[in-house]
Amino acid sequence: MAERRELLASLLLLVALAGVALWADAAGEPYYVNLASRVAILGLAGVGLNLALGFGGMVSFGHAAFFGLGGYACGIIAWHAGNYEPVLTWPFEVEGTDRMPPIWGVAALVCGAAAAAIGALSLRTSGVYFIMITLAFAQMIYWFAISWPAYGGEDGLSIYVRNGFPGLDSYDPLSFFAIAFGALLVALAVSGRLLGARFGAALTMARLNPVRLATAGIDPFPVRLTGFVISAVITGWAGAIYADLNGFVSPSMLSWHQSGELIVFVILGGVGRLAGPVAGAAAYVALETFVGGATERWPLILGLALLGVVLFARGGIMGALAGKARHD
Amino acid sequence: MTEPALASAPALAVEGLRKAFGGLTATDDVSLDLRAGEIHALIGPNGAGKSTLIGQIAGWIAPDTGRVRLGGRDVTALGVAERARLGLGRSFQVSSLAAPLSARRNVMLAAQARAGSSFRFWGQVRRDRDLVAAADAALARVGLAGREGLPTAELSHGERRLVEVACALALGPKALLLDEPMAGLGAEGSAALADLLETLKTEAPILLVEHDMDAVFRLADRVTVLVAGRVIASGPVAEIRADAEVRRAYLGED
Numbered sequence: 001m002a003e004r005r006e007l008l009a010s011l012l013l014l015v016a017l018a019g020v021a022l023w024a025d026a027a028g029e030p031y032y033v034n035l036a037s038r039v040a041i042l043g044l045a046g047v048g049l050n051l052a053l054g055f056g057g058m059v060s061f062g063h064a065a066f067f068g069l070g071g072y073a074c075g076i077i078a079w080h081a082g083n084y085e086p087v088l089t090w091p092f093e094v095e096g097t098d099r100m101p102p103i104w105g106v107a108a109l110v111c112g113a114a115a116a117a118i119g120a121l122s123l124r125t126s127g128v129y130f131i132m133i134t135l136a137f138a139q140m141i142y143w144f145a146i147s148w149p150a151y152g153g154e155d156g157l158s159i160y161v162r163n164g165f166p167g168l169d170s171y172d173p174l175s176f177f178a179i180a181f182g183a184l185l186v187a188l189a190v191s192g193r194l195l196g197a198r199f200g201a202a203l204t205m206a207r208l209n210p211v212r213l214a215t216a217g218i219d220p221f222p223v224r225l226t227g228f229v230i231s232a233v234i235t236g237w238a239g240a241i242y243a244d245l246n247g248f249v250s251p252s253m254l255s256w257h258q259s260g261e262l263i264v265f266v267i268l269g270g271v272g273r274l275a276g277p278v279a280g281a282a283a284y285v286a287l288e289t290f291v292g293g294a295t296e297r298w299p300l301i302l303g304l305a306l307l308g309v310v311l312f313a314r315g316g317i318m319g320a321l322a323g324k325a326r327h328d
Numbered sequence: 329m330t331e332p333a334l335a336s337a338p339a340l341a342v343e344g345l346r347k348a349f350g351g352l353t354a355t356d357d358v359s360l361d362l363r364a365g366e367i368h369a370l371i372g373p374n375g376a377g378k379s380t381l382i383g384q385i386a387g388w389i390a391p392d393t394g395r396v397r398l399g400g401r402d403v404t405a406l407g408v409a410e411r412a413r414l415g416l417g418r419s420f421q422v423s424s425l426a427a428p429l430s431a432r433r434n435v436m437l438a439a440q441a442r443a444g445s446s447f448r449f450w451g452q453v454r455r456d457r458d459l460v461a462a463a464d465a466a467l468a469r470v471g472l473a474g475r476e477g478l479p480t481a482e483l484s485h486g487e488r489r490l491v492e493v494a495c496a497l498a499l500g501p502k503a504l505l506l507d508e509p510m511a512g513l514g515a516e517g518s519a520a521l522a523d524l525l526e527t528l529k530t531e532a533p534i535l536l537v538e539h540d541m542d543a544v545f546r547l548a549d550r551v552t553v554l555v556a557g558r559v560i561a562s563g564p565v566a567e568i569r570a571d572a573e574v575r576r577a578y579l580g581e582d
Contacts, residue, residue: 218441
């Protein structure tokens with residue numbers, strides 16, 4: 001019953017997001033179409049984090065590392081394509097590209113490899129140590145990006161020509177929204193599917209009771225590590241699309257502010273709710289745009305909202321819409 | 329190294345196990361074995377080192393010296409999950425389940441480990457008839473038919489212990505390690521569980537840690553008495569009952 005309600009609430013949320021984009025496009029308001037794209041992409045990043053944080057119980061305070069790595073993968077490959085310089089000359093030559101799908105593939109590989117390394121070390125700890133060690137890894141990558149002048153260093157890297165997607169004009173705001181929204185739907189479907197599968201049962205138990213998981217004959221470590229890697233790949237995918245939305249990637253995408261923002265999406269929307277981060281990102285972007293338009297002090301409102309959720313409504317926005325989560 | 333005598337090897341054997349925490353020797357040269365078809369009770373006063381011993385058998389605590397063998401195979405270097413997959417089923421003194429999940433979901437996880445890899449990302453477990461049937465069968469055996477769908481948080485203390493036994497059964501165990509399964513069951517529940525253990529032991533012998541002496545003397549085939557980390561007596565029930573040292577050390581008679 002509750003599960004049905006959550007599914008319904010999630011669908012309504014997605015339909016509303018697509019509705020906003022369609023309405024804004026029809027009304028000739030590309031600004032709002034781009035805003036909807038932003039919600040979809042940040043929601044996608046949050047869906048990735050939620051897999052680790054909400055479903056796997058791994059409170060990563062370093063997911064900006066993957067968001068930023070995805071962004072830089074996009075920026076760097078596009079920069080090479082724009083300058084007709086190969087990305088790699090040794091051991092074999094690799095050209096840059098201005099197509100999204102291969103860029104996404106590279107972003108996924110880079111983020112997956114980074115998450116495997118970071119996770120393999122971080123997952124030996126838990127609790128506050130895990131939070132701190134993931135933060136430390138993300139900060140290392142952040143400072144590396146700042147101090148590496150080849151791709152803009154502190155100033156960031158502009159993407160002068162938005163990367164293309166087969167069959168769509170990626171410069172058209174609504175088409176770009178469709179790309180971001182499509183990615184979000186794929187991530188939601190894949191996450192929902194794998195959470196209901198054997199892997200999801202093991203990941204859920206790794207969060208609820210790792211002692212029981214081991215006693216049942218399943219080693220928690222590889223389960224968590226796999227969950228962490230999948231989570232990072234989804235967040236990195238979002239980073240690559242975000243770089244294209246902004247036409248720009250900078251170290252701020254790797255910063256701990258960004259990690260915190262991703263956690264805010266998850267908590268505001270509902271920890272461990274599949275579509276929660278989308279609701280969280282929507283609320284965040286709406287606050288930033290509308291309250292932020294009226295006063296610079298909009299983070300104060302955000303802080304109060306967050307406080308309210310943590311104290312009175314643990315299920316976040318999705319919890320309020322769909323009721324308490326229950327397992328069969 | 330091949331071990332040809334697997335069939336005749338004890339289901340579980342502990343050889344010369346020793347574990348010290350600082351100056352305290354919690355397990356002091358303990359050896360015991362668990363043979364096919366028996367219930368072997370492990371008794372001892374509080375602080376005798378029963379929990380440390382159980383921890384070493386299950387794989388949570390690494391012994392300083394000594395070995396643990398499962399069906400003749402040396403598992404001393406293996407982790408908890410690997411030992412469980414090899415057939416070491418276990419229940420806890422304080423039940424350790426996922427409270428928000430149903431009894432069925434808890435047991436299904438053990439069935440899942442038995443049925444192969446957990447790294448499957450597509451097929452939905454709720455529609456996996458084999459897993460559901462295996463979990464329901466294990467729950468029915470411990471007398472929880474009809475309670476499968478309830479969150480374990482809503483089950484009674486005693487029922488949760490039974491869910492743990494069902495989890496152990498779903499593993500297809502070769503040896504069972506039950507840590508005070510009777511506690512909190514009440515007279516009727518205790519009697520029902522005792523009947524169950526009597527039939528279970530032919531499938532998988534049971535190492536039973538139990539405080540209820542009546543149950544121990546009624547159920548056990550052999551008893552090992554642990555005091556201050558050492559085995560002070562081990563043998564058939566009648567022998568232990570008559571043993572003067574056990575009476576002095578444990579049964580509170582002098």
